Amino acid sequence: MTATHDSARRTAKRLPATPMAGLIISGVLLAALNLRTAVTSVGPVLSEIQDGLGMSAAIAGVLTTLPVICFAVMGGVTPALVRRFGDRAVLLVALGATATGLILRAGIESVPVFLLASTAALAGGAIGNVAIPTIVKHHFPDRVGALTMTYSTSLALGSMLAASFTVPLEQLAGGSWQWALGLWAVPAIIAMVPWLFLTTRGDARRRATGANKPIRGITRSKLGWMMLIAFGSQSLIAYVMFGWLPEIMRDHGFSAAQAGVMLGVFTAIGVPVALITPILATRRPNQRALMVFLVSGYFVGMPALWLGGQSWVSWAGLVFTAISMGTFPLMLTLFVLRTRTAGGTAALSAFAQSGGYLMSGVGPILVGVLYEVTGDWTAPFCILLGSAVVHLFSSWTTTSDRYLEDELAAKAG
Template sequence: MPARRTTVLIMAGILLVALNLRAAITSLGALLDEVSTGLHLSGTVAGLVTTLPALAFAAFGSATPWLTRRFPAARILVGAMALLAVGQLLRALSGSAWTFLLTSAIALAGIAIANVLLPVLVKEHFPHRPGLMTGVYSMTLILGTTTASAASVPVAHAFGDWRAGLGVWGLLAAVAVLPWLRPALRRTNASARAAAAAPRVRAGRTRLGWAMAIYFGAQSLSGYATMGWLAQMFRDAAFTPTDAGLLLAGVTAVGVPFALLMPTLAGKLRDLRPLVLIMSAAMIASYLGLALAPHGGALAWVALLALGQAAFPLALAMIGMRARTGEGVVALSAFAQSTGYLIAALGPLLVGILYEATGGWTLPLGFLIAAAVVQAISGLAAARPRFVEDELTAPAMTAVTNPPSRTREVVG
């Protein structure tokens, strides 16, 4: 396959995968009340449902480096998108809470693996334009998030069942398999065997790895609490279910230009600390507004929250910027995301517990403000320019930054 066609195929594959990475989550957030009623979920179990994405991302994301050392990326992505498609379709047919949780976990396993792989693929295949490509796929991810938030309730109403509003996104995941089929069938395991022999980068043994993990975790905690509960906050503030879903979609829609700009801007700036502080401050202001005037200032709080959540594309960009090698990006991506999502799992669960215990949103929003403060502190530490390989011991750093020569992996 000519190089240009290969590049276009890889780009299309990355963007289709990104389009699917949040639809399974925000579609549930928009329909959480209907699902809870249909499956007789208690408030605590509903909190567990909204926490499941972060738990799944922590568990399955940590396994991705093991997979990349044994299989080509295209084959891994085919499997990941197949899991996502099948899991979403099966959960739409679930008849009990536990079946719903199990099938949701299957779908989320596919997302977890793709989460870790995308920064690696961008650094490998677009080494001269990593910021632009990270911005484009972050924007595409947000587009999928927005579409699922806005369309799930209308689709459910059109078919008269919440199951249609969830199951339709399984078809989108099936489409994302297509660009990777030919590369997956044509490739050999030679590069995977070479990767298995390469020295390992253990990001969890570095201060940078932990700073990135805590930063990623704190901003993800806010993101998943928002996706899981923001629509309910607006419903409780006297908005209709459809309007509440549209306001949730508005957070991601307003965030599109920020997602496109942020990685490119990060690549041009030597000091990322002002970006970290601006986004944390916007997030705190949004939570204060939601606590004090959730109805009257709804549009302002949505806009501020959208700016605050631009911390997510910044974190993705920083993963690629804080590693010298492909092995370093895989290790840092897996550790920051799996550990970060484990931290983030506390968000929706604790918000649900605090909401059920108090019957209001003041205490849950106070918890989210505290998380934004932690985000700012850890982000300032991660923003310092350095590389994860440089924090390893000298022999390990030499082995990783000067690996044995090997044939570059080619897709297609």
Template sequence: MMGLMASEETRTLPSTTVRTPAASPGTRTAPGGGAPRAWRTRLLVVAIVLAALNLRPAITSLGALLEEVRDGLGMSGSVAGLLTSVPPLCFAVFGVTAPRLARRFGTGAVVCAGMAAIGTGLLIRPYAGGTAAFLAATALALMGIAVSNVLMPVIVKRWFPDRVGSMTGLYSMALALGTATAAAVTVPLTGTLGGNWQSGLAVWAALAAAAVLPWLAFVRDRDEAPAERAPAPGHTEPAQDGRAPAGAPALRITRSRTAWALAVFFGLQATAAYITMGWMPQIFRDAGVPAGTAGLLLAVTMVMGVPLAFVIPRLATRLPQQGPIVLALGVSGLVGYAGLYLAPAAGAWLWALLLGVANCAFPLALTMVGMRARSSAGVAQLSAFAQSTGYLISIPGPLLVGVLYQHSGGWGLPIALMAGLLVPQTIVGVLAGRDRTVEDEATAG
């Protein structure tokens, strides 16, 4: 869904322009009726930032303490691999329910419930008492993340139509900050709390609880739900759920080779990202790097996405084809994995930086979603297809890494797998970056 927002900034091909009519007396300009009051707008900005901060700590805090969790719960390497596969599975399964829930209950109510689910899941999972209960509580938190992740861009577009770029940048920076902070401070915070891994994981529930409070003010904004916004007078606009306007040619997205290339590219980059978040600290710790430093190394990898998420989309839109960027990211990843294999401790900071660059395939994928479709409906349909298919593709990767680690007794085979997946990722990324649109390939005759 972030691709829907990226498309507003990155589309360079002709598209249907959505015009917002000038406000007039009696015109509703914000959810809740009437012109938005200043305090309400400022409160929503705070709510968006707090929500974004909560969209990754459930994952990266666990990665920093994975060894302690495995020992405490008696997990095998295969089960730990399953645990690192849970996030993309939940994103694929629960994310698709978000628009329907928003239409029924309102977007603000669903995000508020999502923050509550995150807090509840994070609070109970360390004390669940067994592996199955730990997985169930983790799934609860990830369910809240999934629906919130899908609906946040909708809220930004609805409330800040003239500031989509700046608000999306703020949201993206907060998301990256939450990701990196949880990776960096979970281990030292655990030490401060007495060295108990349960406390080190449960403390992140407080951040989610804080995010619930500002969203309570938007629970009753039922008219804010996607697909319920009326188009401007005299203007035909595709629905927020991606349905094409009446009379438009049918777009059969599965007929498009570009759509499939983007879906596979998205899935393989997501595989790399979740393997990195779930396993990279353990790789460094097994190489003799202290636990706190291993968490900082993951934070460095994650925080690289903050500046590059602004640079890469701008560069991508200036190029007719995005293949050169795909190649550069692929080379960075291959060098980083080679370093992890040959000298994981000696060059740890350099490998973390290079893998952070490689992980910026995510904003590139979102940018290409916006560039590979001409219409708003095409962007919505391509984004939904690429992300849902991509998250399904990414599920086996972290699990397979855990299985290989357990049965080989080392990181040689898992790192070889990570490096090997970069080859098809680069190939399909180059194909997805060609100057063409899904409408040209997938419009039914």
């Protein structure tokens, strides 16, 4: 039996019930809830933000592109920050940056300051993207599936809540989009509490023992590059779907309200999928069958979304495509399963996410251009299906039973 399979069996056991473990788990859950609120709360009130700040369409385009830029840049530097300050302290500061940015952008009327505050909020989420898998690997190496399940579900839930409730919050606040955006700072502040109670002595000991030493040469790793391509192609599909799904459905003849409901359903399906996928992934040393199953849904769902029109076919396509989005929590799990150390997890996660988000950022822009030029969704869906093919082939490497550190050691030897 392989070490990975043995670890998978241990994953099925209950999480350790010590007070420290409980505090870390609650901190991870609360932090993950806030990783996307700064992103998904903007879209529903983007028109109001433009009107309120006198923001041009070009600047609005910059605002919608900021998430992938921040995720790419800050994700790349997070391993160095973790080595220097410790994962707990870095996550605490990241949550503070998110809360501060959300508060500041809700209380100003300057476009440049709004963009800077948004950058701070998004940078916090970007750092959390890398810091949380590192914390899971460090504190719960034998509970990867259970912890990844919990935080990826929390992440999906936070994304859904921010997307679904920002407009109702705006209405409750008397039409104030500033209050609607600023209120999302509250869960970020609450998420800081567990990390304020956790001491940094564990981080200091880990730095002293070298358990989180930097991983060198990841650019020479086939696994690293395949993880980057797999993560980027998956994220490209996700960002296009979140950004353009309502417009596609409205072109099919659905009303604006119906299209909004469809986006909400699409997002909500991700919650149970995120619950199941990491546990299934950790039960075997090889995750290829699970990945093929998930990706196959794209090849059923996206043609149905493309050609379904105003019928049940489009709804069926939405469900199949939403289930396939389970490739995202699977990728989060693979960052931990394909590494032996917390340092390896941080390096692989940062490399794949920084490059992958840059790759994915092209998707929504390219789809918009193609739709504007051609006047239909044929070319955009060809891009999406092509990305699914790329994701499938690149994932063939990332889902095999191998480790980043072993590959790099073999190359060095």
